[in-house]
Amino acid sequence: MIRSYFLAGLLLIETAAAQLVIKGELLHTMTGDLEPIKNGVVVCGADGKISAVGKQGEVELPEGAKVIEASVVTPGIIDARSSIGLSGLLNLPRHDQEQLDHTSPVQPELRAFDAYNGRDPLVKWVRDLGITTIHTGHAPGALVAGQTMVVKTDVASIVSPDDTLLPLAMVAVSLSKNQNNGQVSKAPGTRAKSMAVLRSELVKAREHARKAEDADAEKTPEPNLKLDILAAVLRKETPLLIQANRHHDITAAIRLQQEFGFDLVLEGASEAYLVLDEIKASGCPVLVHPTMARSFGDRRNMTFKMAAELHKAGIPFAFQSGFEAYVPKTRVVLFEAGAAAAHGLPPKQTLAACTIRPAEILGLADYIGSLEVGKDADLALFEGDPLETVTRCSGVVIGGKLRSSEPH
Template sequence: MRSFKKLLLIPALLLAFSTFSEAQIAVKGETVYTMAGNPISNGVVLIKDGKIERVGSASQVNIPSNYEVFEAKVVTPGLIDAHSVVGLAGHLNVDADQDQLETSNPIQPELRAIDAYNAREALVGHLRDHGVTTIHTGHGPGALISGQTMITKTTGETVDENLIHPAKMLAFTLGNNISGAFNKPGTRAKAIAMMRQELIKAQAYLEKRNSDEDYSKDLGMEALADLLEGKITALVTVHQAHDIMSAIRLQEEFGFPMVLDGVAEAYLIIDEIKERGYPVIIHPSMIRPGGDAKNASMETAAKLYEAGIPIAFQSGFEGYVPKTRVVLFEAGVAAANGLGKENALKVLTIDAAKMLGIDDRVGSLERGKDADLVMFNGDPLEYITNVTGVFINGEKVK
């Protein structure tokens, strides 16, 4: 009889597992920002099997009786941090958890973020708890070419579990942001000359790679050849106006795709940036003015956005514990300094997704997209508002 009862339990357990693995959820919000149209009052988002099933007003969307229901004041898509070093830089601020910058050589395009990313790092959870569901992270500023970046969700136990893109951009740095750990370059002219020389080598390498000629494979040259072919994008961290112009000259000489990063003095050369169509990952709104960023302004995001230049927000890298910012707060400050609330939310979500080329999966609440969304108990951009729930791929992670 005991064995028979155990057998009876098996179908019940299988049913329970099936129900859990195919989660059916309804998220209700007094205001739902879909980023695919106007905000919806008394909105509903239906989630099934990790994807968004339907979005609409409560009068249009019937919630099936077997759906688990969550309620919030405000619902938004999952937030996107467009440039971070989280997962490589850790919260302890010790050598053992600082892998964002390799100082053995100022030019190392062969380094891959995927080989250093720690999915269990506390800072990943810190961002997730503040509504950040997707991060573009990797080797940070400080080297002429510090390595390749990656895009991942802020959940999972291993780097492969929620990886979106293993090698998205190649991190460059110009100006006085080069780490003092390197003996060279000593001046701006030397820095550009070193980069040009490597890119010229990469051109020759690419010719061999595309021909039938035998060649010895070089990991660094492979990355730079991919850049020249447009398979990967240059992420150039630069702040002062004349250094931004140097980055533009370098890009125009070699023709690679480029995203400008930081650009504290971008407001001085808005026309030049707009004319060439470069997207900008703007410096954190509350960056501490100093060094090359001494002329940073909280109004820069608004000025670039008004000019029609695509922008996204970043947490960046700061040399203090916990070594990261939260893009939600940076967006709030930018909103209060001319950008406006709805524009700031757009930049935090769908605009960042488009810049990173992942808007087919994330950035807005639309049928068929990943069920990444955030619940708030008030205005998302007010500091006193709390994140009350976070879903990633339809799973409640906060």
């Protein structure tokens, strides 16, 4: 990793090889009962992992370590769903908008990392606000828009899939009467047609997988980028991320899961409060719509209390920044979480829903999401309550290295 480079005109600085020690008046480890540690300390090892966590005075500090103090320290914030890096800051369709291909309604073969630009100013902007990991990829707007991935916000260029945490996280699907937004072909045009097309493609993928597993080599089908990805969905290697906001779209997604047996993650779920029992019975988690999203179209019946309702029902969920059709192309997941806390979600559960809960949903809880020995040393430092929109993020640590830029 190079020691410094220019990112959108601002200098990104890494510390030298000295270990980092982070002290916080309040340390949210997001472990166990989610209770914070007063006057806590986190020691970042030279390997980029957390080597010690505890109360100040009870943890041995490495000699020569760089010590940074903050009012509040949390795990690095995780954005559970966005199109950051594919949709750019400037909102120029021919230059920095790669989140949606308009040529076909079904394109599961489109890889997120092939379009990702880690040097886009939008990536730095969210990193400076405490977001260290993003689940990003192709945006809603087509029946099957493409793939998503998980990457840290300090990755400027993806040279190989190993530069990501998950090169293929999920396959993004949208269920809506107008999921094409007039941008692709007219088909599928209705909800019934959308479901028929999805079922048809999954049936083809199932048959493709059956032939591929046939012992008779002469019957082995040729590789098919589209069907190979959908076959991975059917094998439960890759979840299907279905954006469904209306209650009947949510139940349609659940029916599809029951028919084909794939792992389902619901996205949006604006009317989930109408079908909480059905969602809970399905066992699928929810990436809840941005709390302050505009309430029109399929989100016209959304509520600020959606996260609180999911929490009361015992349904696992996480916060997302989502995708916006206008500049600056993304919301800030931490601000959306703060709005949910103001509308009935307990603060500890709110912070969990943008740290450890998305890590669990993404299958990455062994690496990120909480401050525990052996996990990646990703931390966000704040001057006060991180759920208050006026609170400044004073520092970001990713992989045990301090990332800082000119004040913003």
